[in-house]
Amino acid sequence: MFDSNPPSYTEPIYHPQFRFSNDIAAFQVQNTRFRVHEHFLFTYSSVFRDKYGQQFKSSNSNTSGNKRPEDENVIYLDGVSVLEFESLLKFFYESWQDSFSMPIMRWVALLAITNRFKFTEVEFRARREIFEGTGSRVICPVSRVFLAEKHAVPTKFIIPALEDLVRRTEPLQEMEVVNLSSETVARIGVAREKYVRESSRMLASEAWLERVVHDIVKSVWCIKEAPPGA
Template sequence: MALDKSGVRGEVPTHHRYQSVLTIKNMGMTRITRHPKYYLHDGSVSIHVAGTVFRVHKYFFERESEYFREGFRAAGPQEDGQSDQAAFRLDDVKISEFERLLWVFYNPQYMYDEQPIDHWITILDLATRWEFPSVRDLAVRQLQKLDMKPVERIITYDKYNLDKSLLLPAYILLCKQPSRSIDDGKRLGMPTVLKINEAREYAQRSAAEQGCPSPTSADAEDRELVEILKDVFDLS
């Protein structure tokens, strides 16, 4: 991943990572707080999120994100991030969410495998919204390693328009289930439910042709279900 190639990246010194919380005044009378961990004295851009200022390295944002490259270029002197008083403003994001994105860049040991599902979904959401393709790919790779319920995985991957071929294992599990709840059906949406039902019917028919006395879709081999699902969902 491109994030590992930067000479700038590395462990953040303790005295940089754990600054005490300081309250300052910006150009108006609004009081803002420096983030206790991600206000770095050697940072090159100030970013304002929900009343808190982060001071981080602009390099990561310009290298990884077209959204931020354009945003920094378009920002006027009142919001160019050169100082806390002119911090680049991000709306519609929580402090905890932005912390998770920054963790990708400032994770000192590159230990990605210990984070839970919701952590990576937050990173996937911000990486998609702010056009960080390498970070988005990282989030997808990590989600692939985690044990998600099939319905949750399908809903999440569909929301962020991820490669549907990654959902084949989840589709197989749904095809083999004897039934699903009404709530799961509503959450999946009618198009997905209809395609799963179609695949189940094909699988059941195939099992009957192979001599199963009371065939169900669960009797079909996984490799056969994969081919059925590829056809039903039009996957290459």
């Protein structure tokens, strides 16, 4: 039962975790102005905090109560697109909902900004969506490999994409090659040669060929997979 008697008065203390400031940060991305709470941005990325934290503190200490929005001190995020920053904010403020989803282009944008500023936990989620979730079905293998190279995604995430490139009938086209590193192009060539030799065997089953290409990719790219349950 609930105690109906009011508690004796004691001096309240702030909760150690849920004690937020009222500070609003103003950011300009390209030609768009954002005004958002600072908590997520400065809490979950030490890179973002180190780069913009001091500027944010200075702007708030110099802002009076009657300051107009058009006069406020703005933090300019150079090299960031509106789509990237929007996607980051949508994730922070909406991903708690069971119905939360984003188009794959937003997950790609989220990967870009979280990799750049090291929002590590959010970056892991973007990786899963792109390389293991919806993205693995709607983004072509070359584009997945390109994204992995661009954003330093571990090679284990693109094993299926590499397997597709090794197994496909036609070689890489010029338009595809320009998006990949020379090292990756060379490795794909080596892996394709190995696969052609192995797949030329008589009576090779599909299941056997899948195992072969998987082993070839792991060998050529020096990938060590963790044992099941590890």
